[in-house]
Amino acid sequence: MEDVQVVAMLVRRCIAGDAAAWEEIVRTYNRRIYNICYRFAGSGDDAEDLTQEVFIKMYRTLASYDHTKGAFITWVTTITRNLLVDHFRKTKQDRVTDSMDTAASEHEDAQPLSEQIQDQSAPPDAHVRSREVSETVHAALARISPELREAVILRDLQDMDYKEIATVLKVPEGTVKSRINRGRAELARLLQRTYRQVM
């Protein structure tokens, strides 16, 4: 994906104070980082804030990047993942409160996700239907545990190989594979349950 020499040169220029080089890095990697954050955090606003935080962290620690130790994209993804873990820990209490609120509202309305989908009139347009499916999968992804979620995001959405994922997550390759399998299976179970109710 990245030419090691080109990226190393870009980073060197950046460290030397070349603003254009930094702008190029931001333009190259913002989409990827935003997508990782969006799929993990589940919200566009959170993803935007987290992406900015990732780049601020990158900007401050760019001098610590050593191209002999690994690819730049792995380094960037590691920073992203660490910030996502921090964010997850920080917002744990909020999520507990939110889930309690959601549970209460679910009791009141007695309308789970499958019924919400069912209530909507079937859109004739395939594009709209595809968007709906994407939203359902995205919502289901947010429900699986964070360890499994990050593994499947990096593998199936970011196409990273197992070795790179193992470096980012700091776990052995066998654990990475196991997490990916369990994550995929859990997601499928969630979606099958949802669509079985819809059908």
Add this chain to the structure above:
Amino acid sequence: MPDHTSNGMQCHEFDQLLSEAIDGALSGAELDRFQAHARVCPACGPLLAEAEAGRNWLKGLTEVEPPAGLVTKILASTTGVDTQRLSAAERATQPGVSWWERFEATVLHPFLAPIWATVRQPRFAMSFGMAFFALSVGLTVLGIKPADVRQISLKPAAIRHTFYATEARVVRYYENVRIVYEVESRVREFRRTAPAEPGETSPAKPKGSKNDTSQQPEQKEERNYSQSDSRIILASAHVSQGLNFCDLPVVSVTTYRRFV
């Protein structure tokens, strides 16, 4: 996961190969063993199906577009200067922009932005504030008022006049200081040499002159004349040949203090 052994493969081994199998990386005998285990194992068979389904769901997800201003925001939060250039450039490319705005965005802004970015820094503002404070205090101490500056004439004659006046003031000040020092040194010298020559000193006052009150009654009488209620005034007269001193008439005069 229960660890069954089917067709020479255990469930944990199946789990390790599951990712490669889904990726299509397995082949030959290993693939056959894997498929055989999936067919007979009640736990691993459904797991393979679910994992494949999950992967297909995830592969159906497309990348989302980041918000429009994300790059600008990132650059603003990291470098700052580039953001102004970027936003200015973005404004310049928009349709319906006047020539002045275009000129400002493409020529003026890139030139002024770095200066403005430096000026906006708190460190610069603090230094500027301190310099201004020091200057104002200095001008106040020197007695220079900003209102006077307006009245300064910059004509050559006026500048020459100011120069000579200032020079004269400085010389006068120097001379005055010199004279004062000379006088002071002379006085000091005079005091130092005075005890060595007692004869030259001023005539000493007689001892006890301060306490001498012999003349005071007269003075007191003169000062306190209005305080006595009555006084006998002896009229003087020429003592003639034929007149005895004792025959002089005695006149008694009473004075009254008048209160106003």
